[in-house]
Amino acid sequence: TAEALSHATADFGMALEECRGESGLTKETMDEFKIFWSEDFEVVHRELGCALICMSNKLALMHDDARMHHTNMHDYILSFPEGELLSKKMVQMIHTCEKQYDDIEDDCSRVVKVAACFKVMAKEDGIAPEVTMIEAVLEKY
Numbered sequence: 001t002a003e004a005l006s007h008a009t010a011d012f013g014m015a016l017e018e019c020r021g022e023s024g025l026t027k028e029t030m031d032e033f034k035i036f037w038s039e040d041f042e043v044v045h046r047e048l049g050c051a052l053i054c055m056s057n058k059l060a061l062m063h064d065d066a067r068m069h070h071t072n073m074h075d076y077i078l079s080f081p082e083g084e085l086l087s088k089k090m091v092q093m094i095h096t097c098e099k100q101y102d103d104i105e106d107d108c109s110r111v112v113k114v115a116a117c118f119k120v121m122a123k124e125d126g127i128a129p130e131v132t133m134i135e136a137v138l139e140k141y
């Protein structure tokens with residue numbers, strides 16, 4: 001659900017600042033992680049892919065080959081309110097997207113493609129959060 005994904009985005013986004021240095025993702029490209037879900041934000045920068053790898057590694061959500069760790073991702077999403085349905089969907093969606101871009105060798109370039117694919121799928125499915133929903137979650141931190 002969009003509710004669960006707002007929580008996950010708010011929590012996952014906490015790792016962004018720690019990952020700016022090594023990923024090279026500037027504030028001009030992405031000021032805060034919540035804007036990932038904005039209509040106006042295009043998920044195209046290789047640096048964002050590098051940042052997603054770094055952020056995922058802090059939470060053990062990826063394997064060494066920069067592919068999703070299915071069990072850990074499932075359990076992570078399950079930890080948020082209303083996470084039951086989302087955890088299944090999200091693992092399926094990301095896995096479907098991974099298969100689509102499996103031929104891209106560069107990890108950062110591939111991961112940003114997978115993330116863009118996931119954004120499209122989540123929007124189609126109606127589980128993509130509005131930026132305002134994420135802001136509401138962040139206010140309670």
Ligand code: BOM
Binds near residue numbers: 005094111114115
């Ligand atoms: O093969 C790469 C798999 C990793 C993809 C990670 C996709 C994350 C998309 C960005 C949206 C994040 C929203 C919530 C974070 C939960 C992890």
